[in-house]
Amino acid sequence: MLDWTPNERVKRQVLCINPLAGCQPLGAIYAAMGMHACMPHSHGSSGCSRYQKTMLKRHFRQSLKVTSSVLKESAAIFGGEGSLQTAINNIFELYDPEIIAVHTTCLSETIGDDIKACLYEYPLVEGKYLIHANTPSYTGSHITGFSNMTSSAIECLATKRVPNHKAAILPGFVNPGDMQEIKRISGLMGCGYIMFPDTCGVFGQRAVEKINQYPAGGTRAADIIDLGNCKKTLAFGKFSSEAAAIRLYNKCGVPFELMDLPIGIEAVDRFVMQLKCLSGQDVAGELDDEREQVIDVILDAYPVLYNKKVALFGDPDIVIAVAEFLASVGMIPQYTITGTPGAYFEERMKQILANYNMDGMAKAPADLFDLQQWLKKEPVDLLIGNTHGKLLARAEDIPLVRVGFPIMDRYVQSNMPVVGYRGAIRLLEMILNSLMERMERDHPENDLVFI
Amino acid sequence: MVLGNTGQPGGRHRVVTGERTVDSLIMDVPGILCKHGCSYMACRGLVLTPISGVLIITHGPVGCAYYSWGGNRQRYQPEYYGPDYYSYSLSTSMNESDVIFGGESRLKQAIKEAVEIFKPPVIAICSTCPIGLIGDDVESIAREAEEEYGIQVLSFSCEGFRSVPGYRLATRGIMDRVMGSGEKPVGKYPINVIGELYNGSRAREITRIFDRIGYDIVAVLMGDGNIDDLRNAHKAHLNLFTSDKAVADLIEVMQDRFGISRMGFNFIGMDNIVNSLKNMAEIFASPELKDRTEALISEETGKIKECLDDCKNQLKNKVAVLFEDEFVSRHYQALLYDLDINPVAIGHELICRSGQNELSFLSNMESNGSAGKAYNEVHYGTDFEHYHISLPLNLYDRIKTCVEVLGENPDASKTAYESLLITHLSQGQVEQLLGIIQADIYFPGIKENFAGISKEACFFKADDYRFDYGGFDGAVRFARDLLMTMNMTGWRNNTAPWKKT
Numbered sequence: 003m004l005d006w007t008p009n010e011r012v013k014r015q016v017l018c019i020n021p022l023a024g025c026q027p028l029g030a031i032y033a034a035m036g037m038h039a040c041m042p043h044s045h046g047s048s049g050c051s052r053y054q055k056t057m058l059k060r061h062f063r064q065s066l067k068v069t070s071s072v073l074k075e076s077a078a079i080f081g082g083e084g085s086l087q088t089a090i091n092n093i094f095e096l097y098d099p100e101i102i103a104v105h106t107t108c109l110s111e112t113i114g115d116d117i118k119a120c121l122y123e124y125p126l127v128e129g130k131y132l133i134h135a136n137t138p139s140y141t142g143s144h145i146t147g148f149s150n151m152t153s154s155a156i157e158c159l160a161t162k163r164v165p166n167h168k169a170a171i172l173p174g175f176v177n178p179g180d181m182q183e184i185k186r187i188s189g190l191m192g193c194g195y196i197m198f199p200d201t202c203g204v205f206g207q208r209a210v211e212k213i214n215q216y217p218a219g220g221t222r223a224a225d226i227i228d229l230g231n232c233k234k235t236l237a238f239g240k241f242s243s244e245a246a247a248i249r250l251y252n253k254c255g256v257p258f259e260l261m262d263l264p265i266g267i268e269a270v271d272r273f274v275m276q277l278k279c280l281s282g283q284d285v286a287g288e289l290d291d292e293r294e295q296v297i298d299v300i301l302d303a304y305p306v307l308y309n310k311k312v313a314l315f316g317d318p319d320i321v322i323a324v325a326e327f328l329a330s331v332g333m334i335p336q337y338t339i340t341g342t343p344g345a346y347f348e349e350r351m352k353q354i355l356a357n358y359n360m361d362g363m364a365k366a367p368a369d370l371f372d373l374q375q376w377l378k379k380e381p382v383d384l385l386i387g388n389t390h391g392k393l394l395a396r397a398e399d400i401p402l403v404r405v406g407f408p409i410m411d412r413y414v415q416s417n418m419p420v421v422g423y424r425g426a427i428r429l430l431e432m433i434l435n436s437l438m439e440r441m442e443r444d445h446p447e448n449d450l451v452f453i
Numbered sequence: 454m455v456l457g458n459t460g461q462p463g464g465r466h467r468v469v470t471g472e473r474t475v476d477s478l479i480m481d482v483p484g485i486l487c488k489h490g491c492s493y494m495a496c497r498g499l500v501l502t503p504i505s506g507v508l509i510i511t512h513g514p515v516g517c518a519y520y521s522w523g524g525n526r527q528r529y530q531p532e533y534y535g536p537d538y539y540s541y542s543l544s545t546s547m548n549e550s551d552v553i554f555g556g557e558s559r560l561k562q563a564i565k566e567a568v569e570i571f572k573p574p575v576i577a578i579c580s581t582c583p584i585g586l587i588g589d590d591v592e593s594i595a596r597e598a599e600e601e602y603g604i605q606v607l608s609f610s611c612e613g614f615r616s617v618p619g620y621r622l623a624t625r626g627i628m629d630r631v632m633g634s635g636e637k638p639v640g641k642y643p644i645n646v647i648g649e650l651y652n653g654s655r656a657r658e659i660t661r662i663f664d665r666i667g668y669d670i671v672a673v674l675m676g677d678g679n680i681d682d683l684r685n686a687h688k689a690h691l692n693l694f695t696s697d698k699a700v701a702d703l704i705e706v707m708q709d710r711f712g713i714s715r716m717g718f719n720f721i722g723m724d725n726i727v728n729s730l731k732n733m734a735e736i737f738a739s740p741e742l743k744d745r746t747e748a749l750i751s752e753e754t755g756k757i758k759e760c761l762d763d764c765k766n767q768l769k770n771k772v773a774v775l776f777e778d779e780f781v782s783r784h785y786q787a788l789l790y791d792l793d794i795n796p797v798a799i800g801h802e803l804i805c806r807s808g809q810n811e812l813s814f815l816s817n818m819e820s821n822g823s824a825g826k827a828y829n830e831v832h833y834g835t836d837f838e839h840y841h842i843s844l845p846l847n848l849y850d851r852i853k854t855c856v857e858v859l860g861e862n863p864d865a866s867k868t869a870y871e872s873l874l875i876t877h878l879s880q881g882q883v884e885q886l887l888g889i890i891q892a893d894i895y896f897p898g899i900k901e902n903f904a905g906i907s908k909e910a911c912f913f914k915a916d917d918y919r920f921d922y923g924g925f926d927g928a929v930r931f932a933r934d935l936l937m938t939m940n941m942t943g944w945r946n947n948t949a950p951w952k953k954t
Contacts, residue, residue, distance in 0.1 A: 003540050004540045004541070005537075006536070006538065006541065006570065006571050007570075008570065012566075012569070012570055014566050015562055015566070016545055016546065016559045016562045016563050016566070017510075017543060017544075017545065017546075017562070017563040017566040017567055017570075018515055018518070018543070018544045018545070018546035019541055019542070019543050019544075019570075020522065020541060020542055021515045021518055021519045021522070021542065021544060021546070023515065023519065024515075024516050024519045024520065025514055025515065025516025025517075025519070026516075027516075028516070043484070046582070046613075046614075047491050047582060047613035047614040048489040048490065048491055048613075049489075049490045049491020049492070049493060049494045049613040050491070050613065052489065052490050052491070052494065053490075053494065053516075053517070053520035053521070054520070056520070057520055067486055068486070069484050069485060069486055070483070070484075071483045071484070072482070072483050072489070073614050074614055074615075074616050075614060075615060075616060077614065078585065078586055078614055085483040086483070088482075088483045088484060089483035089484030090484065091484070092482060092483065092484030092485060093484045096484070096485065097486075107582070108513070108514050108516075108552075108581070108582050108583045109582040109583070109586070109613065109614055112552055112582070112583045112586045112587065113586060138549070139514040139515075139516045140514040140547050140548055140549050140551070140552050140583065141548060141549050143515075341515075371541075390522070390523075393523075393540045397540075
């Protein structure tokens with residue numbers, strides 16, 4: 003397994019081996035899933051939507067609906083705008099969604115279809131919405147696509163009218179479990195909020211009652227429009243939420259606070275302090291207790307955690323937030339890589355490492371081949387990342403803790419949070435279990451004790 | 454089993470759609486929920502990935518290589534001692550400037566780097582959508598690379614928007630460039646196994662059975678194969694194909710070119726296996742093969758008989774409803790038949806007649822599929838009688854397709870076994886039907902299209918790691934999994950007590 007990776011560092015200019023990031027439409031579909039009664043529509047060939055659907059299906063263990071323009075040769079020559087018109091007509095007629103979220107693919111972007119003009123002319127019935135985002139697959143990654151789709155939705159829908167004194171929460175590309183936890187914390191702090199996108203209650207539902215019934219979850223169109231009236235935007239993750247927050251500021255003048263994902267202790271503290279400012283309430287006792295519990299676990303377990311080296315890979319926002327958490331519990335984020343391009347990743351990682359006086363390597367964009375070569379030179383104690391690191395974990399014999407997207411080989415993952423203080427405890431549990439299981443496996447038999 | 458309202462238990466029945474016009478048969482309607490893949494998906498995932506010893510480079514943006522990395526079919530062939538690259542996914546990872554100025558230099562550089570790192574004997578380049586549009590000359594780059602590095606470089610222009618199926622492009626490429634170049638001697642009864650949908654445990658089972666009877670498997674395509682064996686594929690005397698649609702034209706051309714006779718082969722369901730093995734022995738017309746085949750069949754069936762009988766007892770009088778696409782349905786039907794269960798099949802996906810191939814439909818059906826026509830050398834007529842197509846149910850309502858019950862026309866049904874095949878039902882009709890049938894178990898492959906499935910009934914879900922039910926053991930594995938579903942205690946708590954009426 004992964005036997006061909008040489009020990010000597012190979013210089014590569016173009017070849018990407020074992021990529022860490024998908025293409026933009028994947029993120030665009032996920033963002034569209036976070037809107038209520040929304041049908042994501044892929045303006046491209048049929049294979050694109052199928053691949054992305056499969057990926058999301060494996061992660062959430064639930065099949066989802068994505069329509070496609072099914073572009074063929076004729077579209078490549080004459081353009082696919084006609085197909086898009088037909089598709090929109092068909093979707094409204096057959097599946098009756100409230101929102102259709104159209105995203106492009108590398109095919110339609112290379113053809114140069116002007117989807118904006120095409121959709122602008124469409125005669126919409128009241129209460130139905132069309133959203134479109136340009137998501138060419140040859141720039142950015144699925145995180146960029148997610149960001150593009152959320153900001154497009156805001157651009158198309160959000161309108162400023164009467165202030166509603168709520169906070170707009172842009173959670174970033176995280177699991178439904180995480181969104182649930184962010185909502186719970188906001189609720190505990192007495193802060194009214196609109197979360198967008200919101201995939202709670204979208205996955206994990208059993209068969210629906212009627213054929214064209216959409217799951218109960220998701221941000222409703224009225225709420226997305228209402229985003230323009232919010233008091234402040236809390237945007238989590240520079241890569242997945244900043245663009246949307248800026249768009250909301252430019253369009254409706256809602257000031258925003260850009261934060262790391264609330265993973266670990268410090269990031270959650272910052273989040274809670276923001277909520278405290280917004281609502282003017284004291285921190286709820288429940289949250290206080292939860293924080294105490296995390297601190298307690300860390301104090302109990304620090305001999306296991308201290309100076310353990312970790313390699314982190316996955317989506318940039320999650321990697322940054324987890325890396326900060328690891329540093330704050332005494333572990334060293336030795337290697338941090340992400341597949342999404344962007345100079346901010348390395349800058350932020352440098353900041354975090356400098357803040358904790360640690361050394362480490364960060365690279366964006368990078369692939370798992372890079373990471374394996376680093377590991378061959380100097381191994382680490384633990385891998386934290388998505389399912390694609392499975393082969394690496396086996397080849398280099400390092401335990402893997404699964405955090406991020408996609409996690410296709412474990413159950414329940416997407417329902418459980420890694421954000422908030424509860425998420426921190428869960429992360430700590432996973433990390434400690436992996437480290438201790440590994441330690442016990444390697445421990446001499448005559449030395450094995452119960453404690 | 455219960456046969457709905459057709460009134461003839463045990464007979465062959467089916468519910469068919471009424472009038473249909475050619476308009477309603479257009480395959481890809483924009484805006485419908487389609488499950489179709491693309492040319493790249495089939496070319497890389499179906500044909501190339503399972504071939505050990507080939508290094509695949511995806512030329513295009515990074516997404517396609519990311520999604521096609523590590524599918525179900527990607528398994529390692531431990532007995533192959535050549536280089537194996539199954540755990541790698543390579544991409545030229547094009548960016549915006551490459552799409553504007555052309556990706557040829559990028560591809561050249563990528564090949565250079567791949568050769569330096571992996572030293573592969575064979576490289577396959579698969580192109581994705583943008584390549585066909587920006588017009589990179591992948592073929593000539595492949596030729597240059599062949600000369601420069603002294604290795605074989607295959608190029609496949611399997612852009613996702615093409616209506617030529619990818620498996621066709623890939624198998625044609627392999628036939629032209631790979632087959633016929635090997636000189637390894639073969640055994641007395643040499644065969645090729647060609648077919649999709651098998652891998653891992655079924656490949657092992659096939660190898661075991663054929664080895665015992667005395668066949669020599671020369672090459673395997675779309676299974677657990679490797680490139681060195683494929684070079685000798687022309688030396689086989691018989692092509693066994695286990696798939697209906699994907700390989701129809703390949704085996705035909707192989708027959709023309711190399712004179713290899715062909716035989717359909719089904720490794721799922723006891724009857725199918727036994728018949729297939731007997732037919733094979735007939736084709737080679739060798740008494741020793743016949744004897745050994747008979748001996749093997751009686752031994753293997755004897756081995757699992759007790760276990761199967763036990764399962765049959767437990768599953769007596771159960772009613773199964775299949776909500777699967779046609780290909781999977783056919784497999785499950787055969788397996789259920791072994792357990793004396795007569796399934797009701799509700800088909801919703803594309804159905805092809807055995808031996809027919811998707812492309813012939815496409816060239817007939819597609820109003821604008823000119824490239825499809827150019828590629829299509831073998832013409833099949835479209836069998837409108839058995840031609841079904843995946844369209845959402847309410848679209849069928851819209852085009853006023855009526856459903857009627859045909860009770861007295863047994864020959865019209867070409868379903869493998871006496872069962873009910875129902876296609877193109879409206880939501881209401883499905884609910885009505887399910888009310889009549891009262892099924893014990895559902896196979897929910899296309900469940901999301903039918904809201905009528907009762908939450909109370911249990912549905913079948915195969916474990917991802919032991920999904921395959923091929924071979925003699927497969928029947929037992931299937932029975933075991935079926936019992937697992939029926940006996941699963943979780944169904945009891947499906948409905949909350951406060952919701953029960």
